[in-house]
Amino acid sequence: MEDVIVIGGGVVGCLTLRALASWKLRVRLIEKQYDLASGATMANSAIVHAGYDPEPGTRKARFNAEGNRLYPALARELDFLFLPTPSLVTAFGEEQEETLEKLLARGRENGVEGLSILRGEELFRAEPRLSEKVTAALRAPTAGITEPWSVAITAAENAADNGALLNLGEEVTGLSRLPDGILVTTDKGEYKARAVVNAAGVWADRIHDMLLPHAFSIRPRLGQYYLLDRKVGDLVKNTLFACPTREGKGVLLSPSVHGKLLIGPDAREVSDRELTPTDAEGLRFVRESAARFLREPLPMNLTIRTYAGIRPTPDTGDFIVGKTDVPGFYQAAGIESPGLASAPAIARELSETVARDLGAAKREDFNPFRRKQIRLNRMSEEEKRELISRDSRYAVIVCKCEKVSEAEIVDAIHRNAGARSVKGVKKRVGAGFGRCQAGFCQPVVVSILARELGIPKDQVLYDGPGSEILKGKVK
Numbered sequence: 001m002e003d004v005i006v007i008g009g010g011v012v013g014c015l016t017l018r019a020l021a022s023w024k025l026r027v028r029l030i031e032k033q034y035d036l037a038s039g040a041t042m043a044n045s046a047i048v049h050a051g052y053d054p055e056p057g058t059r060k061a062r063f064n065a066e067g068n069r070l071y072p073a074l075a076r077e078l079d080f081l082f083l084p085t086p087s088l089v090t091a092f093g094e095e096q097e098e099t100l101e102k103l104l105a106r107g108r109e110n111g112v113e114g115l116s117i118l119r120g121e122e123l124f125r126a127e128p129r130l131s132e133k134v135t136a137a138l139r140a141p142t143a144g145i146t147e148p149w150s151v152a153i154t155a156a157e158n159a160a161d162n163g164a165l166l167n168l169g170e171e172v173t174g175l176s177r178l179p180d181g182i183l184v185t186t187d188k189g190e191y192k193a194r195a196v197v198n199a200a201g202v203w204a205d206r207i208h209d210m211l212l213p214h215a216f217s218i219r220p221r222l223g224q225y226y227l228l229d230r231k232v233g234d235l236v237k238n239t240l241f242a243c244p245t246r247e248g249k250g251v252l253l254s255p256s257v258h259g260k261l262l263i264g265p266d267a268r269e270v271s272d273r274e275l276t277p278t279d280a281e282g283l284r285f286v287r288e289s290a291a292r293f294l295r296e297p298l299p300m301n302l303t304i305r306t307y308a309g310i311r312p313t314p315d316t317g318d319f320i321v322g323k324t325d326v327p328g329f330y331q332a333a334g335i336e337s338p339g340l341a342s343a344p345a346i347a348r349e350l351s352e353t354v355a356r357d358l359g360a361a362k363r364e365d366f367n368p369f370r371r372k373q374i375r376l377n378r379m380s381e382e383e384k385r386e387l388i389s390r391d392s393r394y395a396v397i398v399c400k401c402e403k404v405s406e407a408e409i410v411d412a413i414h415r416n417a418g419a420r421s422v423k424g425v426k427k428r429v430g431a432g433f434g435r436c437q438a439g440f441c442q443p444v445v446v447s448i449l450a451r452e453l454g455i456p457k458d459q460v461l462y463d464g465p466g467s468e469i470l471k472g473k474v475k
Contacts, residue, residue, distance in 0.1 A: 001181065001194065002194070003027060003193065003194050003360070004025055004354055005029075005193040005197070006027065006028070006199055007029075007172050007184075007196065007199060008198070009031030009033065009035075009152065010040060010041040010201050011340060012343045013031070013197070014036060014159070016197055016199055016350050016351060018156070018347070019348055019352075020354065021158075022362065022366040023362060024361050024363050025355065025358065027159070027163075028164065029165070030170050032169070032171035032203075033168070033464060035421060035424045036149075036152050036153050037152040038464075040309055040311055040336075041148045041151075042149050043225070043276065043310075044148055044265075044309050044337070045262065045265065045337070046145055047087070047144075047338075048067075048143060048144035048340060049064055049338040050112050050142045051107060051142075051338070052107025052110065053103065053107075053338065054106075054110065055106070058319075059321055060318055060319055063349075064341050065110045067342040068142055069142075070344040070345060071146070071344065072084070074344050079154065080150040080151055082144055082146045082257070083144060084142070085145045086143055086239070087140045087143035087239040087240075088140075088238045088239070089103060089243060089244075090130070090137045090243070091134065091137065091243060092135060094135075099244075100136055100137070103138050112140065113142060114139075115138065115139065115141075117138055118136065118137050119136045123136065126139065128237075129295060130293065145239065145254060145255065146340070153427060153428060156416075157370055157415055157417040160417055161370070162367060166416075167188075170186045170188050171186055171187045172186050172207065173185050173186055173187055175207070175211045175329075176210075181193050182195070182326075182329060184196060194328055196329050197330045197332065198329070198331045198333060199332040199333075202273040202310055202312040204218055204312065204331065204332075204333035205333065212326060212329075218333070218334060219313045220270050220271070220273045221269055222266075222268050222269075222309075222310055222311075223311060224266050224278050224306065225263065225265050225286070225309075226287070226303050226306055227256075227260055227263075227304045228262075229303075229304055229435055230258065230259040233259035233261050235261055236253055236261070236293075238254075239253070240253040240293045242289065251263065251265065251286055252264070252290075253290050258433065263290045264286045265286065268282065270310070274310070276309055276310060277308060278307065278308050283306055311337065312333075312336055314333065318334070319332070319339075320332075320333040332346050371415075374407070374408060375408070376405050377403035393406040393407035394407045394408075398431055398441050398444045398445060399432065399433075400440065401434020401436055401441075402430045402433055404430055404431040406444075406448060410452055412424075413425070413452045413453070414452065415428075421462060421464070422445050422446060422449065425448075426438070431445055442469070
């Protein structure tokens with residue numbers, strides 16, 4: 001019997017697994033997709049929100065402010081990319097300036113530090129290309145940007161390094177109560193656990209309903225994005241927001257941790273919880289909304305790609321976190337924005353609650369530090385030469401757009417929670433994220449995966465089962 005099973009391999013599930021692994025507990029994560037971070041964690045705005053937006057007194061407000069403060073130390077421990085990047089909520093006229101005042105008061109009540117409203121010269125010094133029609137902006141200096149999928153993957157890797165087990169490509173099909181815990185049934189077997197944590201993202205309501213009467217519903221909300229080339233990555237210095245509405249925080253304009261430019265999202269409720277198409281109408285709305293921020297036209301001709309993601313919006317209006325009426329069953333459900341910022345705090349609280357209920361003690365041998373990941377594209381020429389002298393595979397550049405070497409890909413495959421697919425490599429080292437979108441490097445990545453996994457090339461997957469890239473030899 002396991003002590004704890006976590007259902008869901010997104011950022012909340014993976015961080016919760018890692019937090020649980022710091023206690024004297026046998027822990028396992030079950031994720032139905034072939035890889036971690038395959039749902040909402042893979043496609044969102046990548047913003048670590050400061051915490052001024054949620055209503056004071058809500059779980060969103062508490063976890064957002066607490067989680068934001070945990071990010072710098074968490075990034076150092078897990079070695080994922082995190083850049084402190086202030087955010088500006090822009091106002092066009094007096095009516096929206098009143099909204100800024102409300103957000104300022106709300107943020108201060110939530111414990112967000114350093115908030116201020118900028119006007120005039122001070123505003124345009126902070127963001128020189130801002131439209132002259134912007135009359136004021138709320139500045140949040142504690143906001144940041146990151147790679148959401150890397151937060152999840154590095155947390156799971158560190159958890160596995162500390163003894164946690166990962167079951168990927170396995171779907172939970174049923175839960176039932178036992179005298180001493182919960183029986184978890186999947187499409188591949190059965191597991192007994194003293195406790196179960198439901199962190200199943202868009203499917204969290206379905207998992208909940210396996211053990212309890214229906215209490216909430218997840219309403220999938222589609223958001224579409226543009227990603228622009230790093231040639232215009234410095235177009236803005238801050239993450240630019242519009243004044244929020246009932247539909248959300250609106251379209252943003254933000255630098256990415258890789259020096260590119262992110263634009264989006266729109267917000268539209270959909271019925272399919274996993275299908276993420278883009279459409280001309282939604283993308284046009286994103287372009288037109290973002291164009292208001294700047295005095296010059298957006299360089300849409302430098303678009304690398306468009307994509308969309310699903311947000312698990314709950315009908316409760318707030319996060320659903322903590323114990324349930326079933327002993328041993330805990331939840332982290334409805335974790336929409338600001339879920340990425342909130343995730344470390346949610347994980348900490350859940351793990352402490354579960355450990356306390358199970359009578360577990362802290363592990364003295366837990367190592368919170370993940371083995372450093374070499375990123376050739378962030379090293380000096382001298383550092384590169386020294387590295388290549390030790391391993392010549394660092395001189396073999398596979399992804400020329402992102403400057404990713406063969407050695408980095410091999411390392412990403414063989415780590416705990418390592419890459420097993422082309423997209424898995426892309427998530428972990430960035431091969432394929434560049435201007436050509438894997439047009440040149442993908443065949444080499446396929447060859448490396450086949451060699452390192454010991455499988456034929458025509459069995460290498462792009463993402464999950466059924467996504468084979470090759471069908472066979474033609475000559």
